[in-house]
Amino acid sequence: MIAESMYQELILEHYKHPQGRGLRDPYDAEVHHVNPTCGDEITMRVKLGDGGKVEDVSYDGQGCSISQAAASVLYELTEGSTVDETLAVVEEFTRLMQSRGQIEGDEEVLGDAVAFAGVSKYPARVKCALLAWMAYKDAVMRSSK
Amino acid sequence: MIAESMYQELILEHYKHPQGRGLRDPYDAEVHHVNPTCGDEITMRVKLGDGGKVEDVSYDGQGCSISQAAASVLYELTEGSTVDETLAVVEEFTRLMQSRGQIEGDEEVLGDAVAFAGVSKYPARVKCALLAWMAYKDAVMRSSK
Amino acid sequence: MTTGFDAERIRKDFPVLSRELPGGRPLVYLDSANSAQKPTRVVEAMREHMAMHYSNVGRAMHALGAESTEAYEAARDKIAAFVGAPSREEIVFTKNASEALNLVAYSFGNRTNDDPRFRMGPGDEIVISEMEHHSNIVPWQMLAQRTGATLRWFGVTDEGRLDLGNLEELVNERTKIVSIVHQSNVLGTVNPVERVLARVRQVGALMMLDASQSVPHQAVDVAALGVDFLAFTGHKVVGPSGVGVLWGRGELLDAMPPFLGGGEMIEAVWMDRSTYAPAPHKFEAGTPPIVEAVGLGAAVDYLSEIGLDAVARHERELTAYALEALADVPGLKVVGPRDLDMRGGTVSFTLEGIHPHDVGQILDDEFGVAVRVGHHCARPLHLRFGIPATTRASFYLYTVPAEIDALVRGLHHVRKVFA
């Protein structure tokens, strides 16, 4: 009965009811990331505004509950934030995912994303959780605002 | 003390005092055979006469005591024989060598060559013993008389 | 259900099958198409060889060298007999099936070789199929790219069978080689070698079989099959990792250029040129997988004693049982033949609305059921069916019906989690 730590209710909720899903215009950059080992895919668009604001993050993709829920959680976290704020969260999330279950993650920084802590114990699934987040980081880099 | 069965006095004698060594003219065919795994080499010339007689077998080579003694013993066996007679001996010798120590060899047919019986227990050395004999067979084939 | 085959006794030969996984889960190993477990006999043969008889082969003339060489070459004899090779010299040890497939692919279009059968350039065609494992796709893609030849492929029908509708057009005078899988690692489909081969012979091409999934599960006889090359891999026939086998017709192996250069594959070396040893050594550069070949020899001994026909019968009964039991899981769709005709004990499926990764994870975490999820190194086949991934359960001689029951129970639970 190990799975309970991974399939948190919150993750299943986001998976069943994804927030902000669907590709929207306008956008500054669009990226397409694939997890080749499992076939999970995500297309992500980012629209940045003045003062480093994130105006919209829209996405579409397919994959497992972890990869899809991670995109949904990411969407919520970016709403109304600045690029700098969100990149700090991405950094903490990456650290958590690569911790192999050794750290709990800073809930202050991560918000809902802390629910993914259990995933970090499964090396094969870490990439699923990171897919959307890495795509987001990439898209932000390409939006040269 | 296994070696005694391999380094028979007769083999050492032929090695120290090889018979018929040196390349001579005339000849019908010359072949050069190499044992690539150990570098043993032999050059062999055959001169056939009327009525299937073997007129001369001359050779030069380098290698271990087994390969060199085998050439010397072969030379003696071919002296004054016919091609058919010698090929029968080659066949019996090959059979003996490939027997992995399971047969003793027919002394009637083999003459001195029966001294190599012990070599057949050493797969790595069988090729040494056969080098000159295979070269001889090859040379005879090429002497289209 | 009983299979009339003492799988329970066989399970005792595989220590891992009685292992408890962390969290007290039992192990239900349904991933043998990925890699098989190893019987004690194989493990012990390797241990004993490494601990007491090991030395390099071929080149060493001392007592240990003789013991090791004899054990290694005896393994070649065993493999030759196991697959019905006309000659032991036709058995080449590689590191896995992938190397065997690459070895043959690299034999084509080598400008140092002028045998017309192995020429490859613009206008020449290579034929594979849409149900191939990546290891029987990528080597040929790379060959086509290097030489300018054209890569073509058989399609797959909705039922998961090889589509031979365009056989005559696809395999034609331009075709140099056809390389297809004997048994699909996803669909379980066993392909009709004879029909394809007849056409290959008509056009004078060569034919290779990727037998990675057939050699473990049915008696394979290369002479009876009549193809030119056949590859399989040690770890799927209850043998160790690190060893695979290429069988090739002697006259073709003779005509091919060497692939890897180095020690043991030469006849004589000068600084500027070399001559090569006859096959199989020509293709075995460097120190071979000695201990692994010994293990593989023990593996085929083990399988031969049980009998491949008995194994095949057992798997057939398991497959029938599984297909029926899975049909009861709502939303489950088998990808591949749903009947037992020309199919092996590998069953892939989708579960409506639930990603295979989630299926596999929950099966493993909560029930200790080990299945494989993903595209199983056959992404084009999944593209063909318009799905990114499947869940695959695969059976072997040590599989028992209770394990299929555990799988089905697990799947019902998975559906509940994602309801």
Next chain:
Amino acid sequence: MTTGFDAERIRKDFPVLSRELPGGRPLVYLDSANSAQKPTRVVEAMREHMAMHYSNVGRAMHALGAESTEAYEAARDKIAAFVGAPSREEIVFTKNASEALNLVAYSFGNRTNDDPRFRMGPGDEIVISEMEHHSNIVPWQMLAQRTGATLRWFGVTDEGRLDLGNLEELVNERTKIVSIVHQSNVLGTVNPVERVLARVRQVGALMMLDASQSVPHQAVDVAALGVDFLAFTGHKVVGPSGVGVLWGRGELLDAMPPFLGGGEMIEAVWMDRSTYAPAPHKFEAGTPPIVEAVGLGAAVDYLSEIGLDAVARHERELTAYALEALADVPGLKVVGPRDLDMRGGTVSFTLEGIHPHDVGQILDDEFGVAVRVGHHCARPLHLRFGIPATTRASFYLYTVPAEIDALVRGLHHVRKVFA
């Protein structure tokens, strides 16, 4: 003589060393340059993994898959640390050193790759040396033949040292790669990497080291060496057969085309094209030598705990002892350096008027002394010295002076037989 190193204790870790050979002979194993014996720790790590934790790696997401993947990747970490690789991603598991050398050779002159460093054609030059093992000659000969490039080589001095007299001319603007042995498997010579590398860097070429004989016997640090590629083989570092290692600079591995195509080395596959995984996986097609990597990891753990510097010191003392003792055998001529400067514990020699085959056979048959006889996969080097073969005694951490005494006694007897 005492080496201040507890070789007797170490010998207990190698069960075969207390074995009796047929006929009641003891085993005196002086053939470690050919292949090393395996400590119980390595044998047991493999047995335990195969019996209880085995599954395929990478692709499997279940508990056994995780255990196996972790063990396999942990082995990569160990190897990376063992040779001082800046990144674990720079460690590629191959089947042996020969594959590693071929992998690099096949990276050149591939028309699907346009990195100028890996272009190879007429006018380009490859430099090796006359003291190379066939595995570092033949791959380059085959490359030259495939591409029309020119193969050139360093000579060897009468003392068995690399002849750097024409370094400037030999390594020039046309040179694409220089690949030489770090420690000769015949002469024992350790080559001056720094001097060659300085010239290689001047002309902008790449440099590869065949470290098959150095990694087992001295602390090797790829970063400190500063070369571009380095190959070694598992079975010579008390590890198993079936596994070797290529280390390459990350940016070069990235720039190279893939070598073997198949499962695990891809990113995504379509029927007509593929994209490839980043190194090291790009170069690890198919199921890797899983159990073998685990064994190799245990082997480098074992060696690291003892300490390569201690091993090197021990071998140095053995070599000094052997060179002195052998000098007393009439007619014996050492081929290779007679001093201890820049040389390892491998001593090859001729015995006047007696063929090495006869030497080796009698040593083995009558004294259980296992040496290697022949050209040791270095035929050109033997041609250079005008001899068809040598007898070679090679030492390792488990060698004791009494074994050298046995060798010398044996040689005196050999002389008597052929007197």
